[in-house]
Amino acid sequence: MAKPLIQMALDSLDFDQTVGLATLVAPYVDIFEIGTPCIKYNGLNLVKELRARFPEKLLLVDLKTMDAGEYEATPFYAAGADICTVLGVSGLATCAGVIKAANAYGAEAQIDLINVEDKVACARATADMGAHIMGIHTGLDAQAAGHTPFADLNDIARLGLNVRISVAGGIKPSTVQDVVRAGANIIVVGAAIYGAASPADAAREIRELVDAV
Numbered sequence: 001m002a003k004p005l006i007q008m009a010l011d012s013l014d015f016d017q018t019v020g021l022a023t024l025v026a027p028y029v030d031i032f033e034i035g036t037p038c039i040k041y042n043g044l045n046l047v048k049e050l051r052a053r054f055p056e057k058l059l060l061v062d063l064k065t066m067d068a069g070e071y072e073a074t075p076f077y078a079a080g081a082d083i084c085t086v087l088g089v090s091g092l093a094t095c096a097g098v099i100k101a102a103n104a105y106g107a108e109a110q111i112d113l114i115n116v117e118d119k120v121a122c123a124r125a126t127a128d129m130g131a132h133i134m135g136i137h138t139g140l141d142a143q144a145a146g147h148t149p150f151a152d153l154n155d156i157a158r159l160g161l162n163v164r165i166s167v168a169g170g171i172k173p174s175t176v177q178d179v180v181r182a183g184a185n186i187i188v189v190g191a192a193i194y195g196a197a198s199p200a201d202a203a204r205e206i207r208e209l210v211d212a213v
């Protein structure tokens, strides 16, 4: 299996803070995620800024698209996104639109399974349509209610679909190696890095733990 990638979730609303945090953690991560609140607040200009500053990094725009998939995602791919997310709950037509937009730019579409009732069925159907990445995701509100992504990760990993698997939802140093062992290809970390006293040290620790598995 290829080495798992580490994705830094940039969830601040502030443009300059986001660029600053990206700069601090850049040596230790593979993908910058512009989180949903951040992309809604800052828009395409932030995609262009991060693309220009970090041409070697993958850039995920967490659009969580719910309708008009191709129309909404296209300008973000055009601005340099490597991956855009679309909600599994949006339905197959919207997912197909984002996949089409991704393919037009040689990029990737990630299906976010957040709040999908039958995650296995959704993962199978969207993988069949050509989705590139399946996102197992326990959102910030669900985390606050005590939920974690680990059971869902096991359910999706055992399907053996022809997609990469991304996992997000409160991943921290004490859980990151279990996530890798359970079959994640992309490990998303937000608060455990940006909430640490030293985000660079926290990112380095995550990198070392992932590389040690």
Ligand SMILES: O=C([C@H](O)CO)[C@H](O)[C@H](O)COP(=O)(O)O
Residues within 6 Å of the ligand: 009, 010, 011, 035, 036, 037, 062, 138, 139, 140, 143, 168, 169, 170, 171, 188, 189, 190, 191, 192
């Ligand atoms: O996607 C996220 C959330 O829905 C807000 O957009 C987070 O970036 C994701 O949950 C990762 O952050 P942590 O859970 O803090 O690691």
